[in-house]
Ligand code: RNT
């Protein structure tokens with residue numbers, strides 16, 4: 088039955104000049120970096136305190152992972168329900184130190200060996216992020232831009248340590264890792280001096296990135312932000328700051344879709360950045376009223392982001408990662424929903440007659456262009472997606488949720 092539906096969908100898309108088999112083949116090779124921190128509300132394994140830095144996970148849904156074994160097991164369940172082979176995005180606080188308290192500036196690749204083992208066994212890639220929050224040295228909401236050199240140096244060392252971890256991931260797994268630097272630095276009130284902190288941040292980044300590491304193993308990115316809770320008036324690492332830093336220093340600009348004014352769209356920024364940068368990175372998330380990090384849903388801006396990646400022929404130039412943390416629903420389901428939605432959006436984009444649409448735009452035939460983009464919305468896209476799930480041996484439609492329900496009943500609810 089499902090095959091017939093796919094064959095029919097294939098025929099309809101073929102009438103628009105779209106080869107659905109080719110689209111599925113392309114989609115199969117797109118890796119999305121799944122953020123480990125959805126599994127435990129960004130807690131990590133340091134056994135330390137509260138989340139800080141102007142970000143917050145809200146909710147108290149039972150079953151959160153509290154050990155590496157639990158988190159790995161939850162990730163396995165999620166991955167079994169997501170078509171394709173992907174990457175896993177780690178943070179420094181997920182180092183596995185077997186009870187030993189290792190200061191963040193002293194972390195070594197060895198503390199991530201178990202993750203490498205995990206990734207190897209599953210054919211995954213790995214990415215890394217230094218963790219510059221939830222720490223006593225981040226208590227002032229200042230890290231790499233702190234006026235105190237000792238604090239800055241601690242975080243510089245930490246970021247350098249994570250670059251080494253990323254390099255190690257790249258070497259071991261045969262695909263480059265992304266090391267993404269995000270800092271919470273900013274002020275609650277209007278600062279007297281906006282320049283000083285930015286000068287310090289620039290100098291810190293220069294030091295962190297001074298050692299050249301082969302891009303066979305590692306890419307570095309810098310992530311901007313608009314504001315955070317408690318730091319509403321000034322953000323040191325603003326978009327302008329990092330976009331210029333990235334352009335001048337040959338590092339990647341990472342755009343988080345929750346880090347801009349609510350009416351500003353990341354989708355519109357991609358073509359500009361891709362004109363000037365070989366590669367860029369994304370944190371795909373969904374902000375509701377603020378940078379709330381809700382689960383990624385299949386909504387127009389997500390499709391527009393995917394369309395821009397495809398239209399710019401940039402599937403191999405954009406590191407796509409997810410970044411949200413919802414503690415109010417089943418965390419495994421949160422991963423699966425977001426990952427599958429990202430893939431659906433990419434598939435939707437791959438099934439668009441973009442060349443024809445471009446030429447309609449250039450000819451000024453906006454009536455036909457509008458008609459076409461609207462008619463695309465009711466083509467049997469779902470049948471192509473279902474087929475993709477089927478040929479990649481993951482449950483079709485809502486049936487994946489049975490696995491999550493069983494896992495919750497048998498494992499999560501017993502934690
Ligand atoms: C915070 C940034 C950052 C974090 C993760 C945990 O606003 O988006 O990327 O969400 O590093």
Ligand code: ZN
Pocket residue numbers: 269310343370410
């Ligand atoms: Zn982010």
